[in-house]
Amino acid sequence: MRQAVAALFGAGFTVSACYAAGTLVIDRLGAALRRDERIPLAFVLGAACLHLLIFAILALHLGYWPVLVCALAAVIGTAVLTGAWRGTGVDSSKPVPPLSWSLRLVFGLCAGAFSIVYLVNAWAPEVSPDGSGYHLGLVARELRDHGFQPITTSLYAMLSQGVEMLYVPAFAIGRHSAAALVHFAFAMALALAILAYGRRIGKPWAGAAGALLTFASPVVGASGSAAYVDVATAAIVFAVFYWTEIWDEQKEMRLLIPVGLLAGYAYAAKYTAFTIGIYALLFVAWRSRRLRPISRSLRPVLLVAGCALIMAGPWMARNWIWYQNPFAPFGSWLFRNPYIHIIFEHDYSANLRTYYMPSLWPLPMELLVRGGATYGIIGPVFLLLPAALVALRYPAGRRLLLAGALVFSTYFANIGTRFLIPCLPFFSLAIGLAFAESVPLLGAMMVFHAVASWPPVMNRYVNLACWRLVRFPYKAALRITPPEKFLMENSYGYAGARLIEEHVPKGEPVLTMTGVADAYTTHEILVSFQSASNQNLAETVNMGWNIEVQPSVQRVFRFEARPARRMRVLQTAQAEYPEQWNVHELRFYYQGKELTRNASWRLRARPNPWEVQFAFDNSLATRWRSEEVAFPGMYLDADFGSEQMVDEVRLITSSDFERIRLRVESMNSANVWENVVENPKLEAATIPSAIRLMAVYEMRERGVRNLLIYDSNYGAAEFAKDPEAWGLKLVARGEDTRLYRTIW
Amino acid sequence: MKRRLAIAVVAVLPEIGCQNMPEPYAPPVQRPAVENFHPYRMQAIVSMSDDDAQTHFVQDLTPLATSTWRWTGQKPTIRLKARTGEDLRYSIDFVLPEANFRETGPVNIAFLVNDRVLDRVHYGSAGDQHFEKPIPEGWVTAGQDITVGAEVDKVTVDPQKGLKLGMVLVRIGITQ
Numbered sequence: 001m002r003q004a005v006a007a008l009f010g011a012g013f014t015v016s017a018c019y020a021a022g023t024l025v026i027d028r029l030g031a032a033l034r035r036d037e038r039i040p041l042a043f044v045l046g047a048a049c050l051h052l053l054i055f056a057i058l059a060l061h062l063g064y065w066p067v068l069v070c071a072l073a074a075v076i077g078t079a080v081l082t083g084a085w086r087g088t089g090v091d092s093s094k095p096v097p098p099l100s101w102s103l104r105l106v107f108g109l110c111a112g113a114f115s116i117v118y119l120v121n122a123w124a125p126e127v128s129p130d131g132s133g134y135h136l137g138l139v140a141r142e143l144r145d146h147g148f149q150p151i152t153t154s155l156y157a158m159l160s161q162g163v164e165m166l167y168v169p170a171f172a173i174g175r176h177s178a179a180a181l182v183h184f185a186f187a188m189a190l191a192l193a194i195l196a197y198g199r200r201i202g203k204p205w206a207g208a209a210g211a212l213l214t215f216a217s218p219v220v221g222a223s224g225s226a227a228y229v230d231v232a233t234a235a236i237v238f239a240v241f242y243w244t245e246i247w248d249e250q251k252e253m254r255l256l257i258p259v260g261l262l263a264g265y266a267y268a269a270k271y272t273a274f275t276i277g278i279y280a281l282l283f284v285a286w287r288s289r290r291l292r293p294i295s296r297s298l299r300p301v302l303l304v305a306g307c308a309l310i311m312a313g314p315w316m317a318r319n320w321i322w323y324q325n326p327f328a329p330f331g332s333w334l335f336r337n338p339y340i341h342i343i344f345e346h347d348y349s350a351n352l353r354t355y356y357m358p359s360l361w362p363l364p365m366e367l368l369v370r371g372g373a374t375y376g377i378i379g380p381v382f383l384l385l386p387a388a389l390v391a392l393r394y395p396a397g398r399r400l401l402l403a404g405a406l407v408f409s410t411y412f413a414n415i416g417t418r419f420l421i422p423c424l425p426f427f428s429l430a431i432g433l434a435f436a437e438s439v440p441l442l443g444a445m446m447v448f449h450a451v452a453s454w455p456p457v458m459n460r461y462v463n464l465a466c467w468r469l470v471r472f473p474y475k476a477a478l479r480i481t482p483p484e485k486f487l488m489e490n491s492y493g494y495a496g497a498r499l500i501e502e503h504v505p506k507g508e509p510v511l512t513m514t515g516v517a518d519a520y521t522t523h524e525i526l527v528s529f530q531s532a533s534n535q536n537l538a539e540t541v542n543m544g545w546n547i548e549v550q551p552s553v554q555r556v557f558r559f560e561a562r563p564a565r566r567m568r569v570l571q572t573a574q575a576e577y578p579e580q581w582n583v584h585e586l587r588f589y590y591q592g593k594e595l596t597r598n599a600s601w602r603l604r605a606r607p608n609p610w611e612v613q614f615a616f617d618n619s620l621a622t623r624w625r626s627e628e629v630a631f632p633g634m635y636l637d638a639d640f641g642s643e644q645m646v647d648e649v650r651l652i653t654s655s656d657f658e659r660i661r662l663r664v665e666s667m668n669s670a671n672v673w674e675n676v677v678e679n680p681k682l683e684a685a686t687i688p689s690a691i692r693l694m695a696v697y698e699m700r701e702r703g704v705r706n707l708l709i710y711d712s713n714y715g716a717a718e719f720a721k722d723p724e725a726w727g728l729k730l731v732a733r734g735e736d737t738r739l740y741r742t743i744w
Numbered sequence: 745m746k747r748r749l750a751i752a753v754v755a756v757l758p759e760i761g762c763q764n765m766p767e768p769y770a771p772p773v774q775r776p777a778v779e780n781f782h783p784y785r786m787q788a789i790v791s792m793s794d795d796d797a798q799t800h801f802v803q804d805l806t807p808l809a810t811s812t813w814r815w816t817g818q819k820p821t822i823r824l825k826a827r828t829g830e831d832l833r834y835s836i837d838f839v840l841p842e843a844n845f846r847e848t849g850p851v852n853i854a855f856l857v858n859d860r861v862l863d864r865v866h867y868g869s870a871g872d873q874h875f876e877k878p879i880p881e882g883w884v885t886a887g888q889d890i891t892v893g894a895e896v897d898k899v900t901v902d903p904q905k906g907l908k909l910g911m912v913l914v915r916i917g918i919t920q
Contacts, residue, residue, distance in 0.1 A: 610766055
């Protein structure tokens with residue numbers, strides 16, 4: 001029970017601090033807001049400001065819970081003492097008619113019921129895959145380290161963590177559930193903001209419909225009651241829009257400050273939400289276009305851009321300094337770096353664009369009623385989305401649809417259902433506006449949506465794999481059901497995390513082919529695909545069983561003996577996706593004797609220069625890979641430091657590429673490359689019997705002694721059959737996992 | 745317009761060019777050659793306390809046991825997999841209990857690898873014993889199962905169960 005109270009307190013304290021920070025800014029700006037719009041807008045704006053404060057605390061490595069608590073308490077205290085908490089400018093806003101009793105009844109009943117379901121799910125121990133994986137895994141790590149550390153082994157650590165910054169104090173006080181409850185608060189704020197916007201434009205029923213369509217959407221429920229960031233992003237994005245509307249009405253330059261701050265915060269919350277910043281800039285530029293002189297018309301735009309940079313800039317700077325790429329983990333083709341392989345980014349992005357669906361034609365049905373492939377549905381009521389175009393007859397409708405379209409424009413980069421959440425408020429409101437003249441129709445639509453989205457009803461029509469709320473875990477929320485029991489029964493990655501926690505010596509990393517619930521272990525989990533170094537490790541380990549990647553071919557160039565100071569093997573063909581150029585070893589010979597590699601040699605590769613040593617380490621369990629589709633001009637280059645006689649060059653490679661064409665070149669005294677020989681002779685290479693041992697040896701040499709294999713992983717049976725052949729010992733066995741440790 | 749475009753290009757180029765390309769690398773530490781690849785010393789010792797000890801038993805290991813030792817019969821033998829045939833050593837820890845020794849007197853024990861006698865040792869007193877000796881090249885083939893055992897020349901008989909009792913075995917196997 002103490003845990004339950006701590007979770008509630010941690011979340012309540014963080015949410016209060018967000019609200020307090022927001023009220024301080026709003027009061028300073030002198031913005032005239034009604035109370036019903038002030039509450040959600042202050043919370044979201046305060047969240048943006050607080051995120052920056054927590055970023056600073058972590059950057060300074062002051063992330064101790066007393067520091068966090070004091071910082072938040074100071075914000076709350078200041079807001080209370082200055083009167084900002086209660087709001088000094090509340091009464092100066094334009095009055096609106098009170099909500100009708102019928103609206104209150106329909107909206108209150110529907111939204112109230114969903115609120116209770118969401119609250120209970122958020123309060124229960126965190127079991128969501130990404131929430132208990134990287135979102136809170138990173139938060140937990142930052143708290144253990146008391147600040148940021150460069151983490152080059154997880155692409156998720158490279159993403160901006162705008163919302164997760166708020167999870168830091170919540171987690172420090174109330175652990176995992178507190179973070180999920182903070183996200184739930186964003187869901188509430190979003191619904192209230194949409195409702196308030198409807199009143200602002202004089203269409204309260206449209207606002208209520210928009211609020212309920214978004215809030216009761218099944219994917220919003222699943223995400224909003226877990227430690228994800230999608231609903232928070234939607235709230236931030238909508239708040240940007242809302243503040244542009246307020247500015248448009250009041251035309252006070254200072255009201256663009258929240259617009260800019262929130263636009264930057266949207267990027268900090270989720271990269272794909274940057275488009276709302278474009279909307280804000282375009283809208284402000286359009287509205288200011290007639291100001292003269294021209295510098296006056298530019299000033300509002302620059303203010304928005306500058307404020308946005310305050311929020312987004314720290315994340316870009318962090319990424320540029322640590323990961324050599326301000327947009328890491330994306331854009332590695334432009335900002336080349338050793339942490340993300342270019343071909344991986346290509347594959348990863350391609351998967352996100354399709355979710356393994358052979359065609360996107362079934363996508364609408366997936367998003368509306370099935371949800372198995374894209375993990376979740378927005379609800380069948382959104383079949384009415386085309387009707388939202390009717391809202392174009394209203395100025396507000398046009399702005400809503402434009403903002404929604406811009407936010408939607410990034411959706412096809414990741415077609416997961418939850419990536420629609422940020423544009424749902426706009427489209428929901430537009431649907432509401434389209435039917436604004438027919439209150440009974442709107443009421444019926446709201447009730448239909450509520451019924452269709454109600455979890456037991458949903459079970460009747462969605463795909464079994466659809467991500468949705470399936471429980472009402474009030475006993476787990478109150479901790480009457482022990483958290484351990486609840487987690488073991490409901491969290492996919494928890495058992496693996498516990499296995500690691502119990503059997504791996506403190507501080508040691510674990511390599512795994514499939515993720516575990518990082519947030520429930522103190523060990524660094526190296527998931528096979530999450531970074532270049534993890535991929536290399538996993539590939540090396542899998543070299544033990546995967547025949548395709550084993551060193552089975554020798555490509556031999558023989559030529560007349562010649563002196564050379566520097567030689568390279570040049571790749572001259574254009575391959576097709578996904579063919580790469582791979583080299584286990586590159587060796588140079590004279591009269592049948594290999595040239596001894598020594599410290600005066602200098603090795604280069606193009607592309608992927610960072611991993612060139614894999615081709616020169618004398619290990620057949622490692623290989624250099626181009627990590628890009630092979631193109632003419634790729635090379636592996638060895639400078640011997642002095643002139644050497646060479647009459648043979650030998651590459652040991654795998655058999656998994658065909659279109660590669662190779663040529664040996666030698667640099668002459670004028671520093672010009674000369675063609676030496678082309679078309680190597682192909683010979684079979686003997687795969688060493690100790691290849692498995694070699695693979696694990698490499699893993700150990702890179703400081704990793706523990707390997708967690710799920711029974712469903714490729715090659716799992718090979719490890720299980722004879723661990724000692726790999727130099728491994730079975731340490732522990734879970735229901736569907738095996739934990740191995742190197743013997744030596 | 746052209747000027748603006750040029751300025752934009754100049755502004756963007758340094759960013760694109762600002763890639764942190766590494767200096768050329770020296771060759772890394774060379775891994776052992778394939779033919780000499782022995783990353784660790786093999787140790788295939790079966791302790792009677794091991795959970796899976798019984799999976800190695802071949803003969804003459806009685807049910808009379810505690811969590812750390814087990815009575816053997818006359819010729820206790822276990823089976824192991826040898827990952828290598830090189831530089832192997834036979835190793836055994838056992839006890840000749842005082843009570844039994846009084847009955848048998850001094851005993852001779854033959855230490856066996858694949859039923860070949862590695863050595864015979866005369867034990868003139870009771871107590872904890874350890875025996876270890878290199879296994880000659882060629883006795884063991886890498887990757888194959890081998891049997892490791894011992895044979896006591898004199899045994900006692902358990903009056904209650906009628907079992908022949910040779911020695912109290914603690915651990916037995918091969919190391920490298």
